[in-house]
Amino acid sequence: MTECGSLLGKIQSPDDLKKLSPKELRELAGETRQFLIDTVSRTGGHLASNLGVVELTLALHYSFDTPRDRLIWDVGHQCYVHKIITGRRDEMDTLRRYGGLSGFPKRRESEYDAFDTGHSSTAISAALGMARARDLRGERHAVVAVVGDGAMTGGMAWEALNDAGHKQDRIIIVLNDNEMSITRNVGALSSYLARLRGNLGYIRFKKVAAWLLDHIPFVGVRLFRWAERIKNSLKYLLVPGMYFEEMGFTYYGPINGHDLGQLVPLFQRVRHSGRPVLIHVVTQKGRGYAPAQADPERYHSTGEFARKPTDQPVSGGESDSCDMRVGELLTKLGRRDDRICVITAAMAQGCGLRPFISAFPGRSFDVGIAEQHAATLAAGMAAEGFRPVFAVYSSFLQRAYDQVLDDICLQSLPVLLLISHSGLVGADGETHHGIFDHAYLRHMPGMRLVAPSSMERLLAVIEAALKADGPTAICYPRRALPESLGEAPRDVFEWSAIRTRPGARAALLAVGSMAPSALEAARILHEVGFPVDVVDAAAIKPLDTDMLNRLLAEKEYLFTLEDGILQGGFGGAVLEYAGVHGGGARIVPLGYDDRFVGHGTQEQLREECGLSPAGIAERILRAVGGRSGR
Ligand SMILES: Cc1ncc(C[n+]2csc(CCOP(=O)(O)OP(=O)(O)O)c2C)c(N)n1
Incomplete structure (x- = not known):
């Protein structure tokens, strides 16, 4: 267990904070910071954001009466200090680990976690909902949303401000301005906040x-x-803060977010305010740990690291990830075709776009955490003859469903969606797994949907998609894919058999990153005397119906395998096709079955869901009634 200082050791709940003198509270901030650095150096996680909110979190819990007063963390990645002082300090070593504490607020974990978050810009809406519920019940407690300046670039935050300001609801918004999203914050609001910060x-x-x-x-x-x-x-x-004042909020700020002496009296004062209040707090991301202060982007989300300032963190990403390879390819293609533009919603680094942005700054657009806007921006550019590429994490594209459907697909515009972090992501858990993309994209008319199984095929599909008409979505995992998996098909949108075995009565149709697991499962099955063919079924839409018809006619069983939710996924597509067109094979879809998957390593989670190679083999044997053919 991580050692903690003598003051922190006494804090079992926010009530214990209230017994401390101002001096002790300041000392506690120092101890908490050290504890945080020690913990995250072992567990990995969002270090820089949490270091920035140590005093802010202490001041909030000191001044408000949590959990009766509701405290909602936007995105929620900055909730570690909150967890430490709300009775979970001794479990912090399990943070983001399988079966351990989540890296985000979870209502099921603690009564202090008022609302589950993970995706940006939702906290003000949630707070407003809670405030209205409170008022309807005739209660009096405070509702506080803590929102970063990055999260304020998301449209949803403004929808909520618009509503709250108009109706004059009693909510408190703490705008935590550290000038950073994951990278430096962008946009006109960011410049406005900079002017406000200006000169005290x-x-x-x-x-x-x-x-x-x-x-x-x-x-x-x-x-x-x-x-x-x-x-x-x-x-x-x-x-x-005139801008916020005009929207109906009482603006306080800018306040030094590391000065407990400023924070506590102000929070105590506004706690019973009868109007919407916005407190603009200025903090420093990474504060108190020199490497994180110097490079907050690198320490936004880190793997484990050795606690020496000279040591570099193990990056959250892989060294030879799909994102990196995709970024290199886009840069190469961008040289040949000046219609190619790249759009990111605050994820330039994560999506591997840095080389393109450096090479073509004029054709690169970081729109902030605004996936909906990014999708329609891409549509607008495509309508004018450009070849926009919107690179985005699978789970974050979820909120742009309508824009992809109505603005891109309806007009059949040649937008390329590069969907990174598709499938399970691991430690970030439920809100971040990209397991819904097949399901939310497959039914969009005109959408070409591909999940390649190898780097070679991923790069080939991107190149082909940039020449094709209409929209294409390409899904790939957070980790690297195998470099190559046998001979690629002539047409990148076709399926290909990557392993055939004589006498195979079944075929395993694997999508994207599941191909290596399929091959391993097939090896296990071969050993127990039940040979199966393995097909790389990268094209989810349109299906390769030539091959599917053949398989439906020739095989007794078709197993589909995807790193995604079964309902509406690839397996569903095969079942729908077979339901209409017939064929003798029995179809058994394998994937995640109508559930949210928690956090842990990808291997642990796949094991839990019966999708490890051994689990896949076992499920196949069970489906065929244990008949091995021997
Ligand atoms: C919809 C959505 N898009 C992208 C992300 C990825 N993301 C996580 S934190 C973050 C930056 C948030 O910046 P800010 O709100 O200022 O918080 P800070 O980390 O600076 O404290 C981003 C882009 C997300 N969580 N949700």
Whole structure:
């Protein structure tokens, strides 16, 4: 178990915080930071964001009456300090591990976790829902949403602000401004916040000036109107947070988010505010750990690392990941075709886009955490003859369903969706697994949907898709794919048999990253006397019906295997086809069955879901009634 300091050792719940003097609270912040660094160096996780919110989290729990007052963390990756002081300190070594604490807030884990988060920009909506529920019940507690400046680039946050400001709901928003999303934050709002942060002395001057303007006496109607006009236009310049004020919020800030002496009195003051309040808190990502302070992007999400400032963290990503190879290819293709543009929703590094962005900054667009906007932006560019590529993690594209359907597919626009982190991701768990993409894309008319099984095929499909008409979505995993898996088909959108065995009564149709597991399962089955053929069924839509018809006629069993949810997935497509077109084979789909999958290593999770190679072999044998043919 990670050692903790003497003050932290006494904190079993936020009530214990309230017994501390201001000096002790400051000391506790130091101990918590050390504990955090020690823990994350062993478990991996979102270190930099958590180091930035140590004082903020202590001040919130000190000033509010949690869990009665609701505290909602946007994205939720910055909830480690919150977990440490809400009774989970001794379990922190299990963070993000199989069966251990989640790296995100989970209602089932603690009553202090008011709302499950994981995807960005949801906290204000959730807080508003809770505030309205409170008011309907006639209760009085506070509801607080902590939202990063990165998360504020997501449209949903503004939908909620718009609603709350108009209805004047009693909620408190803490805008945690560290100038960073995963990379440096982007957009006009980010520039606005920078201006607000600007110079504290200047802001004090502005407050005085604003007060004076509010008290300009008027002499006669004309002068009054003139003063009003001047006052209003000057107010925009002079009143800090005017933008938020105009939206109906009382704005406080900017506040030094590491100064408990500023945070605590302000939180205590606004706790009973009858209006919507926005507190703009300025923090430093990675604070207190020199390597993370110097390179917060690298320590946004890290693997385990040795606790020496000179040591580099083990990166969360793989050294030869699909993303890296995809980025290299896009850069090469971008040189040949200047219609190729790349769009990212704040995931440039994760999606391997850095080389393209460096080579073609004018054709690269980071739109912030705005997947919906990114999809329609791509549609607009495609409508004008460009070849936009939107590279995005599978689970984050979920929120752009309508934009992909109505803006891209409906107009048959040649947008290429490069869908990274498809399938299980591992330690980030439920909210981050990309197991729904086959299901949410397959039924879109005109969408070509492919999940290649090897690097060679992935790169070939991307190249082909950039020449094809209409939209294409290509799914690939977080990890590397095998370099090559046998001879590639002539047409990249066709299936190919990657292993055939004489006398095989069954075929295993594997999609994308499941091909190696299929091959291993086939080896196990061969050893027990039940040979199966393995087919690389990369094309999920359209299906390779020539091969499927042959297989349906020739085999007794077809097993489909995907790193995705069964309902609406590839197996469902094969079943639907066979249901209409017939064929003798019995079809058994293998994938995740109508459930959310938790966190752990990919291997542990596959094992749990019966999708390890041995599990696949066992399920196949069970389906054929243990008949091995021997
Ligand atoms: C919809 C969605 N897209 C992308 C992400 C990936 N993501 C996780 S944290 C993060 C940056 C968040 O920045 P901010 O809200 O400022 O928090 P900070 O880490 O700076 O504290 C991003 C882009 C996500 N969680 N959800």
